[in-house]
Amino acid sequence: MSKAARCLAIFIIVSVFQSVTGVGEPARPLRTLTLDQARELALAANPVLAALASEVAAAAGASRQAGAFSNPELTVEAEDFGGDHPAEVRAQHTFSISQGLEWPGKRAARRRAAELAGEVASFDLERGRRDLVAKVDRAFAMLLGAQERLAITGENARTAGEVTAAVAALVEAGEVS
Numbered sequence: 001m002s003k004a005a006r007c008l009a010i011f012i013i014v015s016v017f018q019s020v021t022g023v024g025e026p027a028r029p030l031r032t033l034t035l036d037q038a039r040e041l042a043l044a045a046n047p048v049l050a051a052l053a054s055e056v057a058a059a060a061g062a063s064r065q066a067g068a069f070s071n072p073e074l075t076v077e078a079e080d081f082g083g084d085h086p087a088e089v090r091a092q093h094t095f096s097i098s099q100g101l102e103w104p105g106k107r108a109a110r111r112r113a114a115e116l117a118g119e120v121a122s123f124d125l126e127r128g129r130r131d132l133v134a135k136v137d138r139a140f141a142m143l144l145g146a147q148e149r150l151a152i153t154g155e156n157a158r159t160a161g162e163v164t165a166a167v168a169a170l171v172e173a174g175e176v177s
Contacts, residue, residue, distance in 0.1 A: 035140050042136045043129065052125040059118035066114035067107065072099045 043049060077094040170176050 035137070038140055039133055039136050042132055046128075046132055049125070049128050049132065052121070052128045056118065056121045056125050059114070059121040063111065063114040063118050066110045069107075070100050070102070072097055 075094075075096045075098065077096075079092045079094075080090070167176075
């Protein structure tokens, strides 16, 4: 293959490459985003973390409630009303209030179990945060790699354009036919 045919082949290949890929002009970034900003945005908008934070709040409420005494019970009983009783018999009403007693240590054990459940929820939230930050870091690294590849591809396209212009100048000057 002659020198002129090789130059023409390069010219055609570069032209086709530029038209197919659209790499003639470098892409303009819409906005600059730092890794810290990406992390903050992801942590603020993640629904899984919001659910885990709600679980931590629920566990804190359960822990407070586990330390409380049981509620007293009010009972109302009515006897001797209606039916076949004579009119002079009046209904009897009994009101009573009762309070349950727990075995020693039961309330403390219930409280400790609730505290441990709260700690588990806190650990789950922290694990979720760390997992999300790791995902954001991986995605950010992949983005930086893609930007570098795009810059290299743009540079290759510019170099190919310069080669094309040089070959065209050689053809125009009559150096090659």
